[in-house]
Amino acid sequence: MTPADLSRTVLRAVRRAVDEGALRAPVPARVRVERTRPGGSGDYACAVALQLAGPAALPALEVAAVLRERVAAEPGVGRVEITGPGFLSFTLDAPAAGDRAVLDAVRDQGLAYGHGDALREEILQFHHACEVRAAVTAHAVRRLVVAQGARVRVSCAEASDPDWARLGVTVDAHGTPPVPLTGIRPVPAGATAGELLERLGPDAARWGLLRPAGHDRAALGPELLVQGEANPLFRVRYAHARARALTRGAALLGFTAGHDPDGEGPFPYDGAARPLLDLIADHPGVLLAGARHRAPDRVARQLEAVAHAFFDFHDSCPPLPAGDEKPSAAHRARLALAEAAGTVLAGGLSLLGIRAPEHL
Known part of the structure; x- marks a missing residue:
C-alpha cells in the first residue's frame, strides 16, 4: 500500500462512517497522511480525527475510534x-508488498507516476507580469496543476517576449484581465529570456528560475553549467543518466529488473535502499503539494533528494555484479529500484520543462 493508497483508504473510512451515521460531518475532499516522525508510532500518521471533531461535535478521540474500526x-x-x-x-x-506496490506503480505509470485527479474540479486562471521568471514559473505551475487534473488558462499583462517560446513558455491571453486572477509573482530574474538563453541555454535557465522559492532571488550564474556534483541540476540529470546506463549494462549481462528475490537480496529494501524507496513513495504527495501551493521549487528539491539517495544506494548496493560475480536476485531487485528512481527523475524534470538526457 502506497501513501496515496492509504490516504484514499482513510477517506473511504470517513465516507463510510458518515454514510452509516456514525459521524455527522462533511466528508473532506482529501485526507493527508504523513510519514511518522522519529520516535512516533507506526509507519504513517493522520490528523483527520482532529479535523472532524468540531463539525461532528464529538471528542477527537471518539472520532478516531470510529475511524480506527473501519480502517483496521x-x-x-x-x-x-x-x-x-x-x-x-x-x-x-x-512491508514487502508495500514496496512492490510502489515499484509496480512507477513501472506501470512511467513518467506519469504521481499524476492524479485531485484537482479535477478546479478551473484555474493565472496571470503574470511580462517578466521571464514569472512567465517560466506560470508555465511550470500550469504543468503541475494539469498533471493533477485541473484545467488552466494563463494570461500575461503585456505581449509576450518572443524568446519565451525558446524556453517552452506559452501564454493564452494578453492584457489586463477583466476580473482579478490568481497572480504568479516571483522575485524578478533581473535578466531577459534572450540573455539567459545565450548564457545558460534553456534547461539550466529554467532550473535556475524554478529551483529557488518564489520569494527568493534566483541564482543565474555560470555555476548552473558546471559538470560536477556541486551543481544540483547536473547531479539530478546525471543520476537519471546513470540509472538508464544500469539498465543497458544489465541487458548486456543478460538480466532485467525484478523484485522477487526468493529470500535473497535487499527485499524488503533496507539500509541505503530504504531512503530512496521512501522518497519514491512520497513523490506523488510532493507533486500534489507543488500543484496546490503553486510551488515548482518543491519538485526541484524533491528531485535533488532522490538523486542524492540514488547515489548513496548505488554505492552501497551496486545493481550490477562486479568482476566474475553472476547476476543474482538481489541485483534484479536493486535494478528495479534504480530504474524507478530514474523514472521519477525524468518525470519530475519533464514537469519542470527540463530535458532528462539518457547520456551525459
Whole structure:
C-alpha cells in the first residue's frame, strides 16, 4: 500500500462512517497522511480525527475510534493506533508488498507516476507580469496543476517576449484581465529570456528560475553549467543518466529488473535502499503539494533528494555484479529500484520543462 493508497483508504473510512451515521460531518475532499516522525508510532500518521471533531461535535478521540474500526479491517493495514489527542497511526502490513506496490506503480505509470485527479474540479486562471521568471514559473505551475487534473488558462499583462517560446513558455491571453486572477509573482530574474538563453541555454535557465522559492532571488550564474556534483541540476540529470546506463549494462549481462528475490537480496529494501524507496513513495504527495501551493521549487528539491539517495544506494548496493560475480536476485531487485528512481527523475524534470538526457 502506497501513501496515496492509504490516504484514499482513510477517506473511504470517513465516507463510510458518515454514510452509516456514525459521524455527522462533511466528508473532506482529501485526507493527508504523513510519514511518522522519529520516535512516533507506526509507519504513517493522520490528523483527520482532529479535523472532524468540531463539525461532528464529538471528542477527537471518539472520532478516531470510529475511524480506527473501519480502517483496521482494510487489506494492507496491519495495525491502527490512536495516539495523543486523537491522531491515527498506521502500521502497514507486509512491508514487502508495500514496496512492490510502489515499484509496480512507477513501472506501470512511467513518467506519469504521481499524476492524479485531485484537482479535477478546479478551473484555474493565472496571470503574470511580462517578466521571464514569472512567465517560466506560470508555465511550470500550469504543468503541475494539469498533471493533477485541473484545467488552466494563463494570461500575461503585456505581449509576450518572443524568446519565451525558446524556453517552452506559452501564454493564452494578453492584457489586463477583466476580473482579478490568481497572480504568479516571483522575485524578478533581473535578466531577459534572450540573455539567459545565450548564457545558460534553456534547461539550466529554467532550473535556475524554478529551483529557488518564489520569494527568493534566483541564482543565474555560470555555476548552473558546471559538470560536477556541486551543481544540483547536473547531479539530478546525471543520476537519471546513470540509472538508464544500469539498465543497458544489465541487458548486456543478460538480466532485467525484478523484485522477487526468493529470500535473497535487499527485499524488503533496507539500509541505503530504504531512503530512496521512501522518497519514491512520497513523490506523488510532493507533486500534489507543488500543484496546490503553486510551488515548482518543491519538485526541484524533491528531485535533488532522490538523486542524492540514488547515489548513496548505488554505492552501497551496486545493481550490477562486479568482476566474475553472476547476476543474482538481489541485483534484479536493486535494478528495479534504480530504474524507478530514474523514472521519477525524468518525470519530475519533464514537469519542470527540463530535458532528462539518457547520456551525459
